[in-house]
Amino acid sequence: MTGTLHIVGLGPGGAEHRTPAAARAVAEAEVVVGYGAYVDMVEDLLGAAQRVVRGVMGEEERRADEALVLAAEGARVALVSSGDAGVHGMAARTLARAAELDAGERPEVVVVPGVSAAQAAAAVAGAPLTDDFAVVSLSDIHMSWDRIEHRLRALAASGIAIALYNPRSSRRTEGFDRAVAILREARGDDGPVVLAHDVTRPGEAVRRTTLGALDPERVTMRTVVLVAGDTARDAGPWLVAVRGAAAVRA
Ligand SMILES: C[S@@+](CC[C@H](N)C(=O)[O-])C[C@H]1O[C@@H](n2cnc3c(N)ncnc32)[C@H](O)[C@@H]1O
Incomplete structure (x- = not known):
């Protein structure tokens, strides 16, 4: 059984510029994956039961793969990106990797737009x-x-x-x-x-x-x-x- 991967644009920084859809995708995720500074942007949404995977700069591909594997195993995953994930963010790289998976192993993937810088x-x-x-x-x-x-x-x-x-x-x-x-x-x-x-x-x-x-x-x-x-x-x-x-x- 596959899970869901939300690729979430968090907006430029302030929580008031984060969309409700982005906040919901993060709050409802079982696992939140992201570059450390972006995970810090959603600290207010995280609960004790959520697993958080903090990545480092330059390892975007690894982060995309990790999020995809977790979602393919059945987890609800939010992969967070600043601004809009489709504007110099994580969306394209992650979708390209998802497309390489067999259809039966591919989790549902949803891109959640955000306000770009x-x-x-x-x-x-x-x-x-x-x-x-x-x-x-x-x-x-x-x-x-x-x-x-x-x-x-x-x-x-x-x-x-x-x-x-x-x-x-x-x-x-x-x-x-x-x-x-x-x-x-x-x-x-x-x-x-x-x-x-x-x-x-x-x-x-x-x-x-x-x-x-x-x-x-x-x-x-x-x-x-x-x-x-x-x-x-x-x-x-x-x-x-x-x-x-x-x-x-x-
Ligand atoms: C990897 S790109 C991420 C862009 C992001 N996906 C977006 O849509 O805003 C990082 C660059 O975005 C710009 N940036 C992102 N957030 C910003 C902010 N709050 N204020 C100014 N520049 C910002 C800077 O130029 C920074 O070097």
Whole structure:
């Protein structure tokens, strides 16, 4: 008999931005599996009877397999991910592994959507992602930098807004500098940028800057960087991108 695996997007951090469906999937699970920091985000939902499997960064595949095996053995499992599990989260990797199982051994798998960091950051800044936007991860762990740069160049030239995930770590600083240089080249120094750090978490800091004035030292792995598109403009205290408006920037 197989069980159920919920792949759960927990939202950007604060419990009030977690959906009721996500909370229910975690509260009703017999086993909760996740990277340690994400398990910490659901501490308020966990009961003494639940088994918790805390994983480490970089072992996503192992975590996916572990959750699938437990569910295939009959357990109700919640595999937790931050933000939306389908946006640089655990969903694709886990579904791909699930598809490799024989249909009879495959547990029921449900993906529970969540609020992604870019959406939460945009809401604080105004509505800079209302017109078209793209999400790009600058992490080169699973993809070569050349490929990331190729995508970034095409997007920079397109004029749409870009949310940069996994932008810069203490070890990996060069990629972010390259990304900013590519964006400046295509969009000029005045292009508005939002640096959103720890959105909806304690210590939240959301700052407006420009491509030319951006201080990389303010950017960490807990920052999502929103690079405004060509229709973005100031509207009072807000940054907004009005679809159909004339392009403000070349
Ligand atoms: C592995 S990705 C996970 C993204 C997540 N699945 C989502 O939809 O938001 C981790 C990156 O998301 C961004 N991020 C996630 N939560 C954030 C938050 N609360 N504030 C700022 N950035 C966040 C950061 O860029 C971080 O390096």
